Amino acid sequence: xxxxxxxxxxxxxxxxxxxxxxxxxxxxxxxxxxxxxxxxxxxxxxxxxxxxxxxxxxxxxxxxxxxxxxxxxxxxxxxxxxxxxxxxxxxxxxxxxxxxxxxxxxxxxxxxxxxxxxxxxxxxxxxxxxxxxxxxxxxxxxxxxxxxxxxxxxxxxxxxxxxxxxxxxxxxxxxxxxxxxxxxxxxxxxxxxxxxxxxxxxxxxxxxxxxxxxxxxxxxxxxxxxxxxxxxxxxxxxxxxxxxxxxxxxxxxxxxxxxxxxxxxxxxxxxxxxxxxxxxxxxxxxxxxxxxxxxxxxxxxx
Amino acid sequence: xxxxxxxxxxxxxxxxxxxxxxxxxxxxxxxxxxxxxxxxxxxxxxxxxxxxxxxxxxxxxxxxxxxxxxxxxxxxxxxxxxxxxxxxxxxxxxxxxxxxxxxxxxxxxxxxxxxxxxxxxxxxxxxxxxxxxxxxxxxxxxxxxxxxxxxxxxxxxxxxxxxxxxxxxxxxxxxxxxxxxxxxxxxxxxxxxxxxxxxxxxxxxxxxxxxxxxxxxxxxxxxxxxxxxxxx
Numbered sequence: 001x002x003x004x005x006x007x008x009x010x011x012x013x014x015x016x017x018x019x020x021x022x023x024x025x026x027x028x029x030x031x032x033x034x035x036x037x038x039x040x041x042x043x044x045x046x047x048x049x050x051x052x053x054x055x056x057x058x059x060x061x062x063x064x065x066x067x068x069x070x071x072x073x074x075x076x077x078x079x080x081x082x083x084x085x086x087x088x089x090x091x092x093x094x095x096x097x098x099x100x101x102x103x104x105x106x107x108x109x110x111x112x113x114x115x116x117x118x119x120x121x122x123x124x125x126x127x128x129x130x131x132x133x134x135x136x137x138x139x140x141x142x143x144x145x146x147x148x149x150x151x152x153x154x155x156x157x158x159x160x161x162x163x164x165x166x167x168x169x170x171x172x173x174x175x176x177x178x179x180x181x182x183x184x185x186x187x188x189x190x191x192x193x194x195x196x197x198x199x200x201x202x203x204x205x206x207x208x209x210x211x212x213x214x215x216x217x218x219x220x221x222x223x224x225x226x227x228x229x230x231x232x233x234x235x236x237x238x239x240x241x242x243x244x245x246x247x248x249x250x251x252x253x254x255x256x257x258x259x260x261x262x263x264x265x266x267x268x269x270x271x272x273x274x275x276x277x278x279x280x281x282x283x284x285x286x287x288x289x290x291x292x293x294x295x296x297x298x299x300x301x302x
Numbered sequence: 303x304x305x306x307x308x309x310x311x312x313x314x315x316x317x318x319x320x321x322x323x324x325x326x327x328x329x330x331x332x333x334x335x336x337x338x339x340x341x342x343x344x345x346x347x348x349x350x351x352x353x354x355x356x357x358x359x360x361x362x363x364x365x366x367x368x369x370x371x372x373x374x375x376x377x378x379x380x381x382x383x384x385x386x387x388x389x390x391x392x393x394x395x396x397x398x399x400x401x402x403x404x405x406x407x408x409x410x411x412x413x414x415x416x417x418x419x420x421x422x423x424x425x426x427x428x429x430x431x432x433x434x435x436x437x438x439x440x441x442x443x444x445x446x447x448x449x450x451x452x453x454x455x456x457x458x459x460x461x462x463x464x465x466x467x468x469x470x471x472x473x474x475x476x477x478x479x480x481x482x483x484x485x486x487x488x489x490x491x492x493x494x495x496x497x498x499x500x501x502x503x504x505x506x507x508x509x510x511x512x513x514x515x516x517x518x519x520x521x522x523x524x525x526x527x528x529x530x531x532x533x534x
Contacts, residue, residue, distance in 0.1 A: 006413060211384065
């Protein structure tokens with residue numbers, strides 16, 4: 001316990017004595033974790049929006065001519081049995097024609113009247129199929145095409161594929177940037193600790209001569225790294241907690257046209273993951289950075 | 303050779319550095335418990351390597367070393383700190399921590415071995431009294447004379463009551479009067495039962511103190527005399 005307290009005291013002392021390097025390291029970790037927080041908030045919000053968008057992206061299944069309602073119901077049962085199908089909706093030929101008229105001509109009935117009550121979409125009754133996983137659309141559409149009585153399957157495949165690809169792209173780009181920043185942070189912490197080791201080389205040498213164990217000598221440097229990492233994590237968390245709600249309010253105010261698409265994750269939900277993640281990453285890279293430095297610079301003298 | 307119980311035994315010990323320098327060659331000697339030994343020799347004679355070898359800082363490339371029944375050449379790296387607790391070390395340049403006062407410099411040696419706070423206080427005050435620094439425990443090294451700084455270093459080396467005190471040119475940075483006072487202190491430490499090995503260049507001290515003198519030249523022992531003198 002005394003060794004532990006000594007380690008913490010010396011770790012704090014190292015940070016104070018070596019404040020420029022320590023501040024640089026804290027600043028880099030804070031920047032890195034601030035960006036991590038922003039990317040995390042972006043990715044989780046984007047995923048949230050994709051999830052909502054996915055529920056509105058469906059497959060349309062048309063039937064062969066002359067098919068009975070009983071056969072249509074049987075096809076519906078088969079589709080509902082697929083694992084990734086969330087729900088299906090039957091659109092009769094009449095509903096399809098009304099929907100088409102509304103989409104094409106609005107409230108103008110004059111064009112529709114030229115058809116003299118004949119439904120040109122007589123054979124266009126269909127099922128709208130909604131999936132739980134939009135990436136499964138291609139596979140499920142192919143399987144539905146194979147069901148007896150199915151004439152044609154229209155899917156919003158390009159939309160689904162596009163949403164997934166974009167989501168993946170955002171995740172890969174964020175991961176790459178974050179990994180690069182984390183490596184820079186590890187390097188900076190390592191440099192800060194190495195500088196502390198240089199400053200304390202005399203003390204380390206004395207400690208070795210008077211029989212201090214490796215752990216006793218290394219402990220202050222481990223604490224130094226952990227404290228730097230911890231401080232580097234707290235700063236961006238405080239900043240993000242202030243900025244997150246303001247950013248959402250700003251986006252909703254200035255991009256109100258997109259409000260149907262913009263469904264944000266709540267602050268509480270984002271921070272439930274972000275707080276432990278940032279602290280773990282901050283303390284983790286602090287420990288890794290100092291351990292690497294201690295291993296490299298103390299090995300020579302121990 | 304002395305007849306006392308051997309505390310340090312070197313058997314055919316050689317140290318060759320990676321550069322090819324033969325720093326010690328076929329050293330055979332025994333130092334008994336409670337002895338006071340001077341190790342003398344010119345620069346490059348192997349005195350520093352001798353001290354470093356006993357500290358476990360340099361490994362013997364040949365031969366066997368026994369210190370307090372431990373075979374030093376077989377000690378593992380993780381066991382080295384515990385081995386070093388048998389030894390106290392004093393250097394020419396004192397090597398005190400400038401940002402800590404006298405008390406803290408001495409107490410560090412006790413803290414390292416896990417002594418309780420109350421015992422540290424008692425032991426540090428006792429050892430400071432022994433070295434003649436009572437009342438100066440709050441002073442920083444820069445506020446002390448060279449002789450006083452060396453006394454702090456001796457106090458730090460002795461506070462854990464080591465079996466052996468190694469002193470590497472302890473009077474190298476001191477004037478004659480302070481040098482004598484430090485040597486008297488080392489003699490007192492020896493009188494209390496600690497084996498003392500002093501590496502020095504100081505002819506006057508060696509010749510006057512009439513202790514055992516081991517002379518090294520080019521890494522070899524050229525003479526080993528009880529109550530010897532400095533031979534150049």
